Amino acid sequence: MSVRIKICGITRVEDALAAVALGADMIGLNFYPPSPRSLTLEHAQEIRHAIGRRCEVVGVFVNADREYIAERLGALRLDLLQFHGDEDEAALAHWPVRTIRAVRLRGEPPADLITRTRADYVLLDTFHPQLFGGTGKTCQLDGLKDLDLSRIFISGGLTPENVAEAAALRPYAVDVASGVESAPGIKDRLKLRSFIVNAKPTR
Numbered sequence: 072m073s074v075r076i077k078i079c080g081i082t083r084v085e086d087a088l089a090a091v092a093l094g095a096d097m098i099g100l101n102f103y104p105p106s107p108r109s110l111t112l113e114h115a116q117e118i119r120h121a122i123g124r125r126c127e128v129v130g131v132f133v134n135a136d137r138e139y140i141a142e143r144l145g146a147l148r149l150d151l152l153q154f155h156g157d158e159d160e161a162a163l164a165h166w167p168v169r170t171i172r173a174v175r176l177r178g179e180p181p182a183d184l185i186t187r188t189r190a191d192y193v194l195l196d197t198f199h200p201q202l203f204g205g206t207g208k209t210c211q212l213d214g215l216k217d218l219d220l221s222r223i224f225i226s227g228g229l230t231p232e233n234v235a236e237a238a239a240l241r242p243y244a245v246d247v248a249s250g251v252e253s254a255p256g257i258k259d260r261l262k263l264r265s266f267i268v269n270a271k272p273t274r
Contacts, residue, residue: 074238080108080248082256084121103133107255194224231265238270
């Protein structure tokens with residue numbers, strides 16, 4: 072099966088529709104208020120309504136209260152929850168949908184990274200002292216070549232130019248936000264198209 076593609080940080084209905092039409096398997100809706108890609112619940116509902124069930128929708132949260140997450144999970148019928156902060160393992164437990172644990176790497180990932188977490192998937196991102204995702208900093212791929220990536224999302228600085236290299240490692244998914252934007256939260260259709268074509272060259 073070819074690598075899945077997640078377009079994260081969607082803020083506009085037209086960008087969500089474009090991503091789905093071009094072949095994205097998932098879109099990410101950000102609920103971390105300091106982020107320029109953060110959405111209100113009402114705005115997120117507009118996007119969800121527009122795309123229906125044509126792709127999976129991931130809610131992205133950073134150190135959020137369980138009640139806050141649960142409200143959005145129910146209102147938006149989210150397919151997955153992504154925990155992108157400093158949440159402990161208890162925060163990932165007992166959800167009715169699949170979960171993604173984001174790990175912000177300072178170097179190579181530890182060998183037991185996947186087995187340590189309760190999450191269904193692990194998203195590898197690059198570390199930034201102030202930011203949780205969307206930094207544009209490139210993930211180092213060399214350290215991933217000997218790992219089982221069947222439950223891994225590769226993220227961090229992916230662009231249309233380098234996504235083929237990441238996809239060749241056969242992860243579960245590749246994840247992009249800033250790499251297909253013309254401005255924070257504004258997706259560029261040509262970059263979206265190139266990213267998806269390059270990640271799935273057999274399409």
